[in-house]
Every structure is written in C-alpha cells, then in structure tokens.
Amino acid sequence: MTLNTISTKQLRENFDWVLTAMANNQPLTLLYRSKPLAEIKPLPQAKTLGRSFSQAQINQWLKADRLTKKQQQQINALINRLP
C-alpha cells in the first residue's frame, strides 16, 4: 500500500484528509519540519458502525425543520392533492 504524507500544518487545517485516508484504509506519514515524525494508520478492527451526531447537531436539525402554521396547512393540502 502506498504511504502518503501529511504535514503538521495540513493535519491542523485539513483534518478531512486524515478521515478520508483512514476510511480508505490508507496509512499516512506525518511530517514535522519536512521529516517523517509518525505514522497514522486505521485500527485493524475498526468497523463502520455509522455516524455519531451531537445533541447540538440534532437540535439544529429540529430548528431547521420547523414550519409555520401556514406552511403546515399548505403541506397538508399538498399531501391531500397527491395521487
């Protein structure tokens, strides 16, 4: 498997790269001052169990999903019109 590298700056600013690499079972060599410092690799037993959502995230969804009375009436009417 090819070893890709990531700098400490990239690690801080683009953590998504690490997530993507781990999800693809791709180890990364961490560089500090252009020299290899450590290897980041996915745990062998890591298994996809799905995402975890925080309470704040869920609350945000509920807020974004709210409807006014008028919108509720319009959607009710729309549902009734659907074949």
Add this chain to the structure above:
Amino acid sequence: MPSLTVFLDASVILAGMASPQGGSGFLLQAAKQKKIILIATPLIINEVNRHLTKLKLQSKQLKTLLNDQVIRLVKDPDETTITRCRRLTADPDDAHVLAGAILANANFLLSLDKKHVLTKRVKKHLLPIRIFSPKQFWQALKSF
C-alpha cells in the same frame, strides 16, 4: 401506487419522529397515506436507533415505522459505491448515504445536514437525484 421515491438521511428520520409537525414529520405522514415512498438502508436505521434516546424516543416507535412500511428498507450500499462517493463529501462517513440513494434509484435524497450532504458539490454529482431538505422538498413539490 405512489411514484415519488424519497431516500431519507438519518437526520430526517430523527426529526420526523421527534416533531410530527415539522417538514420531516409531514414526510412520514404522506408515506403513511401511501402518497410517497420513503426508503432508507439498515445502516441509516441503525444510526437513527442509536440516537433515539437523545430525543427521548423509543426503539418501538422506529420499529412501527418499519413494520408498517412507512419507511422501507433497501440493501446497504456496497463498498465500491461508498468509496466512489467519499470524494464528494467533506466527511467520508456520510458517503454511505449518497451511495444508498444512488443504488436505490431514488428520485430525491432528503437530509438536514447542510455541511456535508446539502452542498453544491453533492447536488451536482448526484444528478438526476435531487437533494433537498424536507422544507425544500415540499416547496419543490408545489411546482409539480
């Protein structure tokens, strides 16, 4: 027989169960009346199940939705399709949602995740599947 097939992200199922009068709640209502078909994968249902307690909901409520076929299950996506979808979203953990919608041949993918799913990039690459929040979905349906 309803013709609109709507693939649901976990966010929409959780919001719909917690708030029947929200945009997501009306989706469940429309599916109960057999006006639309709602689908999800076992992986998404598992995510929903693990977060029910955060909304003071119970597993039996989710089971009822599945038993009554308000939400129908389709197969979990294969690893190849998930891997292809990983480059589309900032969080690769969301890739299975996009892959599930593609393999289910859904007309719509609905999510409340603005950061990772409701993005221009995902919308562009998943065409002809249209990606909306539940509110946007109802708005779009008005014009049909």
